[in-house]
Amino acid sequence: xxxxxxxxxxxxxxxxxxxxxxxxxxxxxxxxxxxxxxxxxxxxxxxxxxxxxxxxxxxxxxxxxxxxxxxxxxxxxxxxxxxxxxxxxxxxxxxxxxxxxxxxxxxxxxxxxxxxxxxxxxxxxxxxxxxxxxxxxxxxxxxxxxxxxxxxxxxxxxxxxxxxxxxxxxxxxxxxxxxxxxxxxxxxxxxxxxxxxxxxxxxxxxxxxxxxxxxxxxxxxxxxxxxxxxxxxxxxxxxxxxxxxxxxxxxxxxxxxxxxxxxxxxxxxxxxxxxxxxxxxxxxxxx
Numbered sequence: 489x490x491x492x493x494x495x496x497x498x499x500x501x502x503x504x505x506x507x508x509x510x511x512x513x514x515x516x517x518x519x520x521x522x523x524x525x526x527x528x529x530x531x532x533x534x535x536x537x538x539x540x541x542x543x544x545x546x547x548x549x550x551x552x553x554x555x556x557x558x559x560x561x562x563x564x565x566x567x568x569x570x571x572x573x574x575x576x577x578x579x580x581x582x583x584x585x586x587x588x589x590x591x592x593x594x595x596x597x598x599x600x601x602x603x604x605x606x607x608x609x610x611x612x613x614x615x616x617x618x619x620x621x622x623x624x625x626x627x628x629x630x631x632x633x634x635x636x637x638x639x640x641x642x643x644x645x646x647x648x649x650x651x652x653x654x655x656x657x658x659x660x661x662x663x664x665x666x667x668x669x670x671x672x673x674x675x676x677x678x679x680x681x682x683x684x685x686x687x688x689x690x691x692x693x694x695x696x697x698x699x700x701x702x703x704x705x706x707x708x709x710x711x712x713x714x715x716x717x718x719x720x721x722x723x724x725x726x727x728x729x730x731x732x733x734x735x736x737x738x739x740x741x742x743x744x745x746x747x748x749x750x751x752x753x754x755x756x757x758x759x760x761x762x763x764x765x766x767x768x769x770x771x772x773x774x775x
Contacts, residue, residue, distance in 0.1 A: 571622070576618055
């Protein structure tokens with residue numbers, strides 16, 4: 489049985505990935521951390537997958553773990569950690585902490601020859617904010633590490649806005665679905681892809697022999713982020729947002745486009761239905 493470790497397994501993308509890996513009969517070691525009193529949504533996610541006997545969930549920050557004791561072997565490690573609480577005042581402290589965690593994880597992958605998949609974002613491409621600075625620095629660390637360690641193999645996946653069930657309520661689509669008239673604006677407005685389509689791409693990466701590369705995922709469609717906003721708002725003649733970065737297709741990455749099958753209309757419909765489901769659970773006092 490193939491084994492995958494997902495760090496950040498109860499986050500937005502990490503949860504969808506963990507769920508899909510279990511469906512593919514992977515043994516999944518999910519690492520995340522939450523307090524039941526303060527994060528009922530993560531508790532609900534765990535309830536959805538905890539009955540699967542192939543899941544080993546560890547409720548502990550990765551920096552507190554000795555990964556070799558968690559799993560002596562692993563086929564692929566997905567690094568889905570995302571710290572949204574980064575600003576110009578704390579970025580140096582955050583960078584130091586995240587570099588230590590990243591190095592620890594890469595050392596583990598190098599020792600056991602486990603493929604490393606790092607989820608980044610378009611924010612790193614022009615360092616448009618502190619999160620982008622952090623992502624760019626981590627990408628740099630990964631590439632340098634691979635040059636010094638012959639048993640370390642990686643894929644860096646740079647992502648546009650990702651939407652779908654469980655999208656955080658800090659993001660524009662979700663805030664609009666929740667009925668907010670003046671939502672916060674996502675930092676990435678160049679493109680948008682559905683979370684389950686992304687997961688299909690991530691599932692393919694362990695078998696990809698073309699390693700140590702950066703993959704820029706894009707929908708191959710124009711104005712998907714703005715079209716999504718328009719669709720939720722019901723706007724017929726929208727004002728188009730200007731993109732800070734034009735993302736073009738890279739020929740050798742076009743193979744991944746076959747997984748991007750969900751239409752914007754279908755994806756947003758499913759995100760809306762999931763929000764209604766969560767509201768029903770809240771009404772029943774279950775979350």
